[in-house]
Amino acid sequence: MQWMAWTTPTAIFFLVIAGLLVVFTVLGVRYPETPRRGILRIDTTRGDRLFITLLGSAFINAGWLALSGLPQWWALGICALWAAAVFRWV
Structure with a gap:
C-alpha cells in the first residue's frame, strides 16, 4: 500500500x-432506542446523530484548513462542541 x-x-x-x-x-x-425529534424536526437515532456529527466535523475541518492559518487542534475543539450540541439537541 x-x-x-x-x-x-x-x-x-x-x-x-x-x-x-x-x-x-x-x-x-x-x-x-426509539427515534427522537430534535431541533431539526426530523426523527433521529444515535446512529443518525453520529453521522451528522461526522459529516459536520468534516466540513468544519475542511473550512478550517481553507480559511485559517491556526493549528488544526482548534478545529478539533470546535468539532467536540459540535458533537456535544448534535447529541444534545438534534
Whole structure:
C-alpha cells in the first residue's frame, strides 16, 4: 500500500471511527432506542446523530484548513462542541 500515506494520525483516525461504529453497534443492541425529534424536526437515532456529527466535523475541518492559518487542534475543539450540541439537541 505504498500509494497511501499511512501515517500514525491516519491510523488513529480510522481506528477511532471503527471504534465508534463498534460502540454504537453494541449500544444499539444492548439499549435499543426509539427515534427522537430534535431541533431539526426530523426523527433521529444515535446512529443518525453520529453521522451528522461526522459529516459536520468534516466540513468544519475542511473550512478550517481553507480559511485559517491556526493549528488544526482548534478545529478539533470546535468539532467536540459540535458533537456535544448534535447529541444534545438534534
